[in-house]
Amino acid sequence: MAKYAFFLGCIAPLRYPGIEKSTREVCAALGIELVDLQDASCCPAPGVIRAFNKKTWLAAAARNLALAEQQGLPIVTICNGCYGSLFDAAHELEADPELLAEVNKILAEIGMQYKGTTKVHHFAEVLYNEVGVEKIKNTITKPLDYQVAAFYGCHFLKPSEIKNLDDPENPHILDDLIEATGAKSMPRKQKMLCCGAGGGLKAAFGDVAKKFTETNLENMKESGAQFIIDVCPFCHLQFDGIQKDTEYNIPVLHLSQLLGLALGMDEKQLAFSTHVTPVKL
Amino acid sequence: MGTWIVLITMVTPKAEISKEIADAAKMCFQCGTCTAGCPSGRRTSYRTRKIIRMAQLGLKEEILSSDELWECSTCYTCVERCPREVPIVDIIIDLRNMAVAEGHIREQHKGTASNLMKYGHTVKVLDLITELRENLGLDPTPPTVLANEKAKADLDKILIATGFDKIVGE
Numbered sequence: 001m002a003k004y005a006f007f008l009g010c011i012a013p014l015r016y017p018g019i020e021k022s023t024r025e026v027c028a029a030l031g032i033e034l035v036d037l038q039d040a041s042c043c044p045a046p047g048v049i050r051a052f053n054k055k056t057w058l059a060a061a062a063r064n065l066a067l068a069e070q071q072g073l074p075i076v077t078i079c080n081g082c083y084g085s086l087f088d089a090a091h092e093l094e095a096d097p098e099l100l101a102e103v104n105k106i107l108a109e110i111g112m113q114y115k116g117t118t119k120v121h122h123f124a125e126v127l128y129n130e131v132g133v134e135k136i137k138n139t140i141t142k143p144l145d146y147q148v149a150a151f152y153g154c155h156f157l158k159p160s161e162i163k164n165l166d167d168p169e170n171p172h173i174l175d176d177l178i179e180a181t182g183a184k185s186m187p188r189k190q191k192m193l194c195c196g197a198g199g200g201l202k203a204a205f206g207d208v209a210k211k212f213t214e215t216n217l218e219n220m221k222e223s224g225a226q227f228i229i230d231v232c233p234f235c236h237l238q239f240d241g242i243q244k245d246t247e248y249n250i251p252v253l254h255l256s257q258l259l260g261l262a263l264g265m266d267e268k269q270l271a272f273s274t275h276v277t278p279v280k281l
Numbered sequence: 282m283g284t285w286i287v288l289i290t291m292v293t294p295k296a297e298i299s300k301e302i303a304d305a306a307k308m309c310f311q312c313g314t315c316t317a318g319c320p321s322g323r324r325t326s327y328r329t330r331k332i333i334r335m336a337q338l339g340l341k342e343e344i345l346s347s348d349e350l351w352e353c354s355t356c357y358t359c360v361e362r363c364p365r366e367v368p369i370v371d372i373i374i375d376l377r378n379m380a381v382a383e384g385h386i387r388e389q390h391k392g393t394a395s396n397l398m399k400y401g402h403t404v405k406v407l408d409l410i411t412e413l414r415e416n417l418g419l420d421p422t423p424p425t426v427l428a429n430e431k432a433k434a435d436l437d438k439i440l441i442a443t444g445f446d447k448i449v450g451e
Contacts, residue, residue: 010402013423014410021417036424039432041401047355048393048403051377052386056443063439106442110435158357159370168361192358194320199355199373201321203389208352211324271417274410 004076005068006034011233018271022260043085047199061089066114074119080232084155136180140262143182149225181262188223197238217248251279298339308365315359327352345380401426
């Protein structure tokens with residue numbers, strides 16, 4: 001049984017606990033053992049905290065990586081932002097022994113050390129590469145019949161030079177995972193357009209971020225999608241929250257929630273009550 | 282005989298822009314692929330190529346005080362397409378670090394930074410969610426720094442040792 005340190009991040013546990021709940025259930029059903037990465041903090045967020053102070057970002061990320069190293073486990077995240085931060089930080093620290101030594105001076109102040117060995121994975125990547133689409137197909141108990149929009153977000157696949165998971169301009173991983181549930185991933189224009197929330201844009205220039213989101217929503221509506229399926233609670237928050245002020249009404253599910261539905265989890269267990277855009281099945 | 286106009290694009294950056302940024306930006310030959318694919322540039326006055334050119338020229342004050350520096354959503358489309366492999370997002374992040382160090386930070390971003398200082402997370406804890414977590418059979422308080430004072434104190438030490446508390450200010 002594959003075993004991972006489960007990195008919660010911020011938005012999933014503190015805004016959409018249904019994403020956390022469904023991740024736990026789905027992993028249990030698919031034979032992935034999750035061990036809580038206790039005492040972890042924010043990843044910290046790549047577009048804001050890293051943009052404010054790289055030293056803080058790297059040292060706090062290294063603390064999270066060191067916690068997993070102490071458990072001897074690779075990290076799994078359910079968020080593109082956490083994945084972006086932790087993966088990038090691990091990559092930088094692995095590639096640069098001087099930087100690692102510098103960070104370890106800071107960690108020494110709290111009695112910790114990071115050796116540079118922690119591997120960081122995304123939930124969707126683990127499902128695709130570790131579990132496999134066939135096993136998912138064979139495990140689901142309640143095949144779905146929806147037309148949906150697959151939303152990859154940015155930091156799951158990019159920068160592709162270091163992530164190397166799929167074609168960043170024309171990927172298929174998420175579409176394949178979605179279709180394993182019986183749902184159909186609908187083709188649409190500008191599929192890889194950013195949701196608009198990242199890089200501190202949502203906080204600083206919310207109106208600009210909204211324009212990104214609305215273009216996406218228009219393309220999704222045109223495609224006939226009944227749901228938006230994301231792999232990032234921050235994209236999720238952006239799509240879910242923005243629609244209340246628009247003409248659009250496309251409910252938003254994290255991949256874990258879609259798989260939860262296909263495994264027979266009910267609306268209460270998936271905590272649809274916290275969704276701003278109503279989820280009607 | 283016609284007149285030959287020679288455009289000299291090799292420039293020596295002014296001393297005040299960092300060496301790291303100047304080195305990273307120097308491979309840019311201003312083709313504009315970044316700007317053409319930039320979703321923010323389509324909706325705002327942010328021009329990726331222009332920021333990189335300004336970095337090459339060492340126009341520090343102009344960049345650091347601009348709104349445009351904060352209009353990049355870090356989507357990496359430019360990085361994926363750049364024919365010269367310029368680490369554009371890394372440059373933007375480095376420039377933002379310099380901007381913040383000189384006091385150019387928005388109130389909304391200070392709010393995000395304050396949340397990290399207070400909770401160890403970038404969003405506030407809401408009673409409604411705590412209750413819902415319990416109903417779902419999850420730990421009411423996530424098993425993170427929120428659930429362990431010692432862990433939060435450790436994080437605080439890191440934030441202070443790296444000068445993060447100064448960002449939030451008084």
